Amino acid sequence: MTTVLLSTAGELHARVRHGRRAVVMTMGALHEGHATLIRSARQIAGPDGEVVVTVFVNPLQFGAGEDLDRYPRTLEADLKLAEQAGADAVFAPSAAEVYPGGEPQVRISAGPMGERLEGASRPGHFDGMLTVVAKLLHLTRPDVALFGQKDAQQLALIRRMVRDVNFSVEIVAVPTVREEDGLALSSRNRYLSPDERRTALALSRALFAGRDRHAAQEALRARAREVPSTQARAEALSAIGESRAAADAHAVATVAPGGPATVRAAAGQVLDEAAHLDPPLQLDYLALVDPADFTEIGADFTGEAVLAVAARVGTTRLIDNLPLTFGSLGAAS
Ligand SMILES: Nc1ncnc2c1ncn2[C@@H]1O[C@H](COP(=O)(O)OP(=O)(O)OP(=O)(O)O)[C@@H](O)[C@H]1O
Ligand SMILES: CC(C)(CO)[C@@H](O)C(=O)[O-]
Ligand code: BAL
Structure with a gap:
């Protein structure tokens, strides 16, 4: 199977849909945790369905002084990993493609749950995360979207958003993948x-x-x-x-x-x-x-x-x- 690289919303929309579409959203620098999500997506979509992986380092969810600039960007390797794990397409848009009018004025508010724990340490992070997840759901129009338990609060907020504002998508959680010694796989481990x-x-x-x-x-x-x-x-x-x-x-x-x-x-x-x-x-x-x-x-x-x-x-x-x-x-x- 050859995985297609798409970088614009137009290319994505022009894609003929086959069966169930399962989407895995990522910020790239893919590892075995992501591969597990993609393999699960492949199983859910089945041979007649399709798996789309998004790769986008979303500036909106990074606070001042966070690692937006040094976040690893490894698109070529990501494409290979996505292909090996069974993805049909990788959607890797530019920031201008996702935010054509610059930073969006209208955003998703994560509410009180978004201000606790991760939200308290990273003010605005969950509003930025939910805003891009909402946009990527509209752009990719999946039947199913898969997220890792490793980001438990993110997962809970996405479930809440889907329920609160009626996104028509099934959210599937995937257990955390760990190294043999227990360390949870994370793109940031490479720092x-x-x-x-x-x-x-x-x-x-x-x-x-x-x-x-x-x-x-x-x-x-x-x-x-x-x-x-x-x-x-x-x-x-x-x-x-x-x-x-x-x-x-x-x-x-x-x-x-x-x-x-x-x-x-x-x-x-x-x-x-x-x-x-x-x-x-x-x-x-x-x-x-x-x-x-x-x-x-x-x-x-x-x-x-x-x-x-x-x-x-x-x-x-x-x-x-x-x-x-x-x-x-x-x-x-
Ligand atoms: N070890 C893991 N096991 C299962 N899912 C994971 C794991 N790591 C990341 N994911 C999931 O992959 C998706 C994309 O996550 P992301 O691209 O932010 O990777 P990450 O490794 O969590 O990166 P970061 O270092 O930024 O936290 C999310 O749904 C996330 O929960
Ligand atoms: C869900 C997500 C792709 C939104 O940018 C990101 O927060 C991530 O990779 O977990
Ligand atoms: N894995 C969650 C995305 C972030 O840390 O910004």
Whole structure:
């Protein structure tokens, strides 16, 4: 298959549509994470459908002093990767093509969710991101658009925009692709020196520490629930022997003050340690949030939450997150 390179809206619109169109939007500097999105798009579109990858470094979503100028631009390599992953077309417009009248006056506002976490650190970022995503949806007119879980807040805001202003597109999320040692793939990883990369591993390690604490807590809760009342629990504990009973009682007791705070603390400890590495990790935020609105979850939260982290190593700012399900087995008795 030969992937076609398109650079104007006219070329895109002149393209005859085949079956379902699946679109993957990117800022280029493509890596295996993007390839995974493109392969998923290929599966969704099927052999009779088509996969369009957009490559556009959107100036509107970069703040003053951010890395717009040094953001890697590698179109030739991107075309090859997109082709190998199964794309039919790559749409790589210029800024003048996307914003023919200069910076747009009318924009999409991300609302309160867009001001939290990433939005607090990068004011205006999500308005700029949603504005270009809306434009690219109009330009590419997909049936399905795929986005990575790695940018969890972006994904949540795109879902919200599609719902709030009735875009007729299905949004599909793709899990985060990681290096073998856990580092989430990101175009910005190529800014890292070997020493900085070692420090950057603390982001995923912190998330894994939080996930492990969470898994242990959920297992203990499940055990506690097996015995429905205090009286029944005591009887069940003596039935399984004194030492097991003591360990069990201790385990059940220690799970009680746990929950989100303990998960945050486990992740936070890894990040605190990384602040003393050379080069150090400078934490921006660590948060355990409800993906519906990106507010911190409370102690009695149930359902899927997102443990999210952002930090700087040297001049590179990285983000990562893990979804964690709370109380999946019901509330503790
Ligand atoms: N490791 C990954 N796993 C899955 N999806 C990813 C991964 N990295 C990026 N994506 C997704 O690819 C799409 C394009 O992202 P983008 O081009 O910004 O890449 P990026 O690697 O996230 O770059 P950056 O370094 O700017 O964050 C987004 O939907 C993003 O969530
Ligand atoms: C969705 C996106 C392509 C909009 O510029 C960008 O934010 C990205 O690559 O994640
Ligand atoms: N991957 C999200 C796009 C950005 O950082 O601007």
